Amino acid sequence: MALFFVNGATFATWGVHIxxxxxxxxxxxxxxxxxMLAVAGGAIAAMGPVGRWVARVGSAGAARRSGLVYAIATIAILAMPEFGLLIPALIAFGMANAAFDVGMNAQAATVEASRARPVMSALHGMFSLGGMAGAAAGGLLLSLGVPPLAHATGMAALTAVVSLGVAPWLLEDHAVVPPSAQHRAHAVRALWLLGLMAFLGLVGEGAMYDWSSVYMREVAQAPDAWISAGYAAFSGGMACGRFGGDRLRARWSDARTLGGSAWVAFVGIALALLWPDPVATLAGFALMGLGAANMVPIFFVAASRLPxxxxxxxxxxxxRFAYIGLxxxxxxxxxxAHASSLRYGLGVVALTMGWIALAGARLARPYLSVRRA
Structure with a gap:
């Protein structure tokens, strides 16, 4: 939980200082x-090598080492004296974030496999909580006149302390059985399908992050004081969904939780599109966040269980697919939206959520029920 929290808070530090x-x-x-593209590009480019590196050194060691590099990269962004040096620093930040992300999620999969009840959704909830806390702290420090480099250094110190401090409690990864030809083919099909659904799920999430405020202002005709509430409603719905997600996964199974979540997200975005009143739009965005909350945790857990x-x-x-979608x-x-209108643009999100609800969850059912020995 501590690793997920500082990861979210550190990434929010970058966002605050854009x-x-x-x-x-x-x-x-x-x-x-x-x-901004340099950060995402660095993360996407690093995913392949990072996955192999984490598998080789173990998720516990990878989380500790990548957390330290992530901390250093956070300071470097605010310390660069010229733009020519900033781009390489941002690429390195994206790569370090990818390594920390994979390391802590692989460790989370090991922890969940060692317990009787799911925990992955709550851990991702801590990431969301860390992001909100990091953004709030950054805004406060800016208002107090704290220099950006001092803020970044303080956040980096916290990330480094947590990365080192939790190391004694992290678990050794479970052994991987050498795959048979049947297992290999099964895993390839599963990863393509899970990757496709992660891409579609993160298309919706990215849309909410980047377009919710614009939709509130230009389509819902919300008052100025309400414009940022669209993003807050989505984020709040996502946080609530993640902290309640493990109980749903334990009771309903991952497959049923995924299908139900996609329907909730579809209803939410459809409500916002069909009834562009400020209050109805806020309710729709909150439902969208609630439905999208547990998709990535379920996809990551399913991938981690493939034999x-x-x-x-x-x-x-x-x-990698998720980052590309985002x-x-x-x-x-x-x-x-440029070719037609923003309502039609966000209609793409309704289509992605609808496909996951109608077809994706059913197609993924054989992979969502796998249990790693």
Whole structure:
């Protein structure tokens, strides 16, 4: 829980200081987008090597080492004296984030496999909570005039202390049985399907992060004070869904939880699109967050259980699809919105959630019921 919390809080530190970096280097919106793309690009490029590295050194050691590198990379972003050095620093930050992400999720899969009840959703809830806490702390420190580098250094110190401090309590990964040809073919099919659903799920999540405020202002015609509430409603729904998700997974199974979650998300986004009143839109975005909350935890757990594949490698492959969805989703929706309207653009999210509810959960059922020995 501590690792997931500091990961979310550290990533929020970067988010809080995006305007700081834009102002420091006098960046245009287009160049700033390039800088933001460097983080995602670094993470996507690193996923393959990271998965193999975590499988080789073990998730416990990988989480500890990558946490330290992640901390250093956080400081480097705010310490760069010129833009030419900032881009490599952002790529390194994205790569370090990918390594920390895979290491802690592979360790989480080991912890869940060692317990009678699921825990993955609650751990991802701690990531969401860390993100909210990191954003709130960053805003407070900015208002108090704390220098950005001092803020980044403090957050990095916390991440390093936690990464080292929890090491004695982390578990050794379970042994991976050498795969048969049948297991290998089964794993390949499963990873493609889980990756596709992770891509579609994160298209919706990315859309909410990037377009919810715009939708509140331009379509729902919300008052100025309400505009940021759309993002808050989605984030709050996601946090609640994750902290309650493990109980649902234990009672309903992962397959039924995934299908039900997708239907909740579909109803939520449909409500916002069909009834663009500020209050109805907020309710729809909250339901969207509630439904999307447990998708990634379920996909990661399912990948980690596939026989004959190291959990870290499987998680990294699914995570790569998820990152691509998070990156490309808002761009796709922006293209549709430019050609028609934002309501049609967010209709893409309704289609992705509807497909997961109607077909994806059914197709994935054989893989969601696997238990690693």
């Amino acid at each position: 305007p700081t970096i834009k102002a420091r280097f006098g960046l245009s919106d287009a160049v700033l987008s390039l800088a 004959g594949v190291a959990p870290a490698e499987a998680i990294a492959r699914v995570a 990156l490309l989703g808002p761009v796709m929706i922006g293209g549709v």
